[in-house]
Amino acid sequence: MQIEQGVTHAIVTGAASGLGRATARALAANGVLVSVFDINEAEGKRVADDIGGMFHRVDITSEESALQGFSDARAAFGQERILVHCAMTTKGGKTVGRDRATGGWTRMSSEDYAFSAMGILVASYRMASISALGMVEHAEPLEDGERGVITLTASIAAEDAQVGQVAYGSCKAGVNGLILPMARDLMDQGVRFNSIMPGIMSTPPVHALPEKVFQVLNDSVPFPKRLGKPEEYASLVLELVRNSYFNGQNIRLDGAIRMPPR
Numbered sequence: 001m002q003i004e005q006g007v008t009h010a011i012v013t014g015a016a017s018g019l020g021r022a023t024a025r026a027l028a029a030n031g032v033l034v035s036v037f038d039i040n041e042a043e044g045k046r047v048a049d050d051i052g053g054m055f056h057r058v059d060i061t062s063e064e065s066a067l068q069g070f071s072d073a074r075a076a077f078g079q080e081r082i083l084v085h086c087a088m089t090t091k092g093g094k095t096v097g098r099d100r101a102t103g104g105w106t107r108m109s110s111e112d113y114a115f116s117a118m119g120i121l122v123a124s125y126r127m128a129s130i131s132a133l134g135m136v137e138h139a140e141p142l143e144d145g146e147r148g149v150i151t152l153t154a155s156i157a158a159e160d161a162q163v164g165q166v167a168y169g170s171c172k173a174g175v176n177g178l179i180l181p182m183a184r185d186l187m188d189q190g191v192r193f194n195s196i197m198p199g200i201m202s203t204p205p206v207h208a209l210p211e212k213v214f215q216v217l218n219d220s221v222p223f224p225k226r227l228g229k230p231e232e233y234a235s236l237v238l239e240l241v242r243n244s245y246f247n248g249q250n251i252r253l254d255g256a257i258r259m260p261p262r
């Protein structure tokens with residue numbers, strides 16, 4: 001899709017931090033009007049102000065909040081042609097493991113599993129389907145009949161989740177699983193869907209890990225021997241926007257890393 005400077009509107013979720021923030025900045029630097037969706041108001045507003053975009057406080061786990069956010073963003077910048085969904089909520093834990101307090105065996109509760117399912121898989125479906133409906137109803141077809149492009153964020157944990165990542169890994173695999181059926185469902189309306197599986201990227205959650213773990217992660221990347229840069233994620237998003245032949249793909253962005261079991 002060709003970006004129309006000052007006209008093309010993109011919604012980026014989780015854009016107050018990390019990969020979403022880098023993507024919001026890169027899109028804005030390329031002339032896109034960006035709506036910043038996040039629950040972090042202070043940082044979200046700061047990012048939006050920096051890039052000449054607009055902040056909307058949206059909780060991706062709430063249908064009501066999401067619908068309101070899309071409606072407000074469209075009222076301000078028109079129908080979005082680009083959605084990049086980065087936000088998520090999850091809880092770690094093993095399928096069966098030792099309870100720290102009692103020392104006995106315990107399993108991850110279905111409620112804790114459902115927290116990740118709602119925060120990753122259902123939220124991805126919610127944001128993508130709301131955006132796709134808007135594109136079908138309100139975006140005029142461009143060249144090749146294209147109306148819009150949607151990028152979801154999975155993880156390499158979708159393919160090689162480690163111990164303690166049963167919920168995160170399986171729900172991110174579900175995000176990958178949305179891509180082909182959604183691309184097929186919208187094939188006659190010209191909406192494309194892809195997902196990116198980032199490896200270990202240099203963002204706040206990774207920097208919050210203990211120094212020793214952080215160093216092991218750094219050293220474990222085959223090449224380049226470093227964490228991924230949020231700008232490298234953003235650059236791939238831009239390519240997925242511009243190159244209309246990308247559709248129905250789950251793409252690893254990981255320096256050839258394959259995660260061991262633990």
Ligand SMILES: NC(=O)c1ccc[n+]([C@@H]2O[C@H](COP(=O)([O-])OP(=O)(O)OC[C@H]3O[C@@H](n4cnc5c(N)ncnc54)[C@H](O)[C@@H]3O)[C@@H](O)[C@H]2O)c1
Nearest residue numbers: 014016017018019038039040059060086087155200201203
């Ligand atoms: N950083 C990595 O190494 C890495 C690796 C693989 C996948 N990912 C994926 O990339 C995405 C972004 O991760 P990041 O590292 O940039 O994280 P981050 O913590 O830097 O940014 C996440 C943003 O999402 C926002 N957010 C959290 N819950 C929200 C909610 N309910 N509604 C709206 N916004 C909410 C946060 O406020 C934050 O601004 C996630 O989906 C993550 O699973 C990251």
